[in-house]
Amino acid sequence: MNKKIPRRSFLKGFLSFAAAGFTLSAGGYGYARFLEPRLLDIQPLNIVSKKIQPAFDGLKIVQFSDTHLSKHYSLNQLKKIITAINGHSPDLVFFTGDLIDDPLHYKEGRQVILHLSGIKAALGKYAVYGNHDHGGYGTGLYQEIMAQSGFRLLKNESARVSLVDGSFIHVAGLDDLILGRPDYKKTAAMGSRSEFTILLAHEPDAWLEAKKYDFDLQLSGHSHGGQIQLPFYGPLITPPYADVYTEGMYTSGEKNLYVNRGLGTTRLPFRFLSVPEITVITLMKGK
Helix, strand or coil, X not given: CCCCCCHHHHHHHHHHHHHHHHHHHCCCHHHHHHHHHHCCEEEEXXXXXXXXCHHXXXXXXXXXXXXXXXXXXXXXXXXXXXXXXXXXXXXXXXXCCCCECCHHHCCCHHHHHXXXXXXXXXXXXXXXXXXXXXXXXXXXXXXXXXXXXXXEXXXXXXXXXXXXXCCEEEEEECCCCCCCCCCHHHHHCCCCCCCCEEEECCCHXXXXXXXXXXXXXXXXXXXXXXXXXXXXXXXXXXXXXXXXXXXXXXXXXCEEEEECCCCCCCCCCCCECCCCEEEEEEEEECC
């Protein structure tokens, strides 16, 4: 028996082909293929919370995500991103997953280490697994690259970031929802309601469960903002676990989720109305 295609899926598929045809007929192929994927949006974000201790007021964090290193996203492009990151003199740097598009066949791991090692952050560099980091037998490779690049890879665990006066925040990392073994309870175990805690989770829809715990800010990637968007419609297609939250800021009470559009591409080397970004986050103590 033939499986009936849901109306929403059919509509998205139809719009995808229509948008592709429009892009090509309008001469937009070159823009979507060669120009927009090489643009960079520096997205500022202020996070205000009463739980942020005075010594952390003004702390600067840079989040980058989803480089998907491949023939479509080169080491030279990564080098430019690192220059941009260092140009903001961050105190902390977070990478929220999907470093290499196809780890099994990627041969430039040593060069990636040299580049990522050049990222400077006084209080540390932290990362989590994305689905591409686990996929293609990439789990061990990703772990090795991040460790040798000076990143602490968080997998269902958290770390305390402390200052000399004894004040601190928690940075937690959840394993990938698709190919990992995420454990929300274990990841939240070190935190408390009185301490400001940041959760790094590759897939943004993790927030559906994560916001039940004591995480004040979740930072995610994965969606690429859909990679291809239509005016007045938004993303045509988003990957699993990026169906509810696709890009930008979401708020629930005093808790926040920010979804970074990422830097690279996957499956198709196009971006349209979904400019690559890095996020520059400033923590601010609320009254």
